[in-house]
Every structure is written in structure tokens, then in C-alpha cells.
Amino acid sequence: MKIGQLAKRTGLTAHTIRYYERIGLLPYADRDQSGQRDYDQSILTWIEFLGHLKATGMPIREMLHYAALREQGPATEAGRRELLEQHRERVRAQLAELSACLLVLDTKIAGYAGTSKRMKEYDAALPERRKQPTAIKRAGSRW
């Protein structure tokens, strides 16, 4: 698999894949006779896992740490487990904070419900008005 193909399958750009290799997040890829990277399927699993770490807010330097342990083989398994366990705690904390913030948002939105209700009543009082008065709003949403 060439880099463009891999990019398509992972959602990363070819630029990003090269960048990840450069910094050591991806192993140095085998090149074909003309020097182009040739990937096998196994890289997909690793990239997917990196995606999970990224999605949960792990900074690249910590992923590098994990990647480095991984390259050193089975002797580092305990270290890797510990790294992931620590990260898991952070993810749990994040989940808790996010849930709390979601409640705050719900409350805040409920506080605007009066406005919504008043507007609905106002709309209802007008004859034949389409719902979704929001259809036009996106244009100029950048200030």
C-alpha cells in the first residue's frame, strides 16, 4: 500500500503520515525499488490505536513514549500498561467533566426555552409562516 492509499484509509493526509514517521510515531516504512513507502495492513491497526489516544487528548510526546516502549519489545509491557492505565484515569476524568458540562449546557439551554416558547407563540400568531427560520443563517457565520 502506497502512502496515498493509506491516507485514504486512515483519514490522515500523506503529509501527516510522513510527519508521524519523521517524529517516530510511525515506524520507518519499507521503501520500494524507487524509494516510495510501501505499507502493509498491520500499520492500520497501529494508526487506529493512535487515533484513539489522540481522540482522548494524549499529547504526541506521550504517544512517542508509548511508541518507543513498543519498539523495545515485550520487556516494556508493564511500562506500557502503566502508561495506558494513567491515561485511562485522565480519560475517565475527562468524561466526568464533559458530563458535568453537558448538564450545565442543558440548564442554560432550558433557560432560553422561554424565549423559544415566546417566539413560537409569536410565529403561531402570524399566518402561514414556515418553520426553520434558521435556514439562511449560515451565510456570514464568520462574523
Next chain:
Amino acid sequence: MKIGQLAKRTGLTAHTIRYYERIGLLPYADRDQSGQRDYDQSILTWIEFLGHLKATGMPIREMLHYAALREQGPATEAGRRELLEQHRERVRAQLAELSACLLVLDTKIAGYAGTSKRMKEYDAALPERRKQPTAIKRAGSRW
């Protein structure tokens, strides 16, 4: 309340508070006779709410949008509600993704459990060894 006091109470730095005012995220603060910002309690609620938006990943430019609507008074309530509703959807999506990633982490960590078990057995085979071999780990945790 002076800026230093506010910084202490919000966990932001004075630098950040001035930066937020500069970009319009905080309203222009009243100054005392010597030109120093003097805040009243009400700013705390706003900063706390901004903190929730930030914690849930809202970019500053969107907070600015919300702040701008807010400054324009009650006429913008429907717009604000909608902005928050859209953001709430993103937060829900984030929560879902985070939960999924947590499962992946759990699975991965469980996969290392064998290592843990082997190490425990090894430890158990040694006479009188303290648990928590991790106590020293923090030193040098930065590579």
C-alpha cells in the same frame, strides 16, 4: 476585585484575563482612578461559563460569537440558544467517542494483564518484596 484577585479565584492568570478582554471574550472592565481593572462578582459567573465551553472544546472564535450575541441583549437569545444547542450536540458526540475509546483502552490494558500476572507471580516467588514497585517512577517521567 483587582485582576490578581480575580486570577486567583478563577484559576486563570492575569495575563490570560487581559488577553480575554483584549479579544472581546470578557467585557471591557471598569478601571479605578489609577487605571486598574476593578471587577465585580458577576464576572465570575461568566468566566465560569466560559470555562465550561472551553472544557468542552469550543474554540475561542465561537465563544466570541456567543459573547457578541450576549452583549447585544435579549434580542439574540434565540441565536444563543441555537449556538448552545449545536455545541451540545458536539459535546454529546465527544462523550460518545470518549466512551468508545475508554472501552478500547480497557481492552488494551486487559491484554497486558497477562504481563501483570506473570510479574505478580514472579514477585510472589521472591521473599518479602514490597508491592508498589512504581513508587520511584515519577522522577524522570519526562523521557
Next chain:
DNA sequence: GCTTGACTTAGAGTGCACTCGAACTCCTAG
């Protein structure tokens, strides 16, 4: 009266994670 420390401004610098540009090589299809 002088030091200390908190404040003021404008603007420059930082760290992160990409993202892109330039100049090049190589393979394939017409």
C-alpha cells in the same frame, strides 16, 4: 522618601500539531 509589589500597555515569543511549498524523481497512459 524609597522600596516593593501589583498593576498598566503594546507587542513579541512559545508550544503544539500539523500543513504546505519547492524542487525533484519515477511510473503509467496516450
Next chain:
DNA sequence: CTAGGAGTTCGAGTGCACTCTAAGTCAAGC
């Protein structure tokens, strides 16, 4: 045989959200 498209390297540029510096003002305590 040549045009196009995908790849290569190296290094510079971008966007975000701060974070800090420099040079100065001001009020309180010794």
C-alpha cells in the same frame, strides 16, 4: 516520448491559545 499524477526530501509557514517581556505607573508600608 511526453504529459500527468503520485511519490520523495527538507524546511518553512500556519492557526490556536496563550504566555511572557519591557518599560512604565501607582499605592502602601517601613
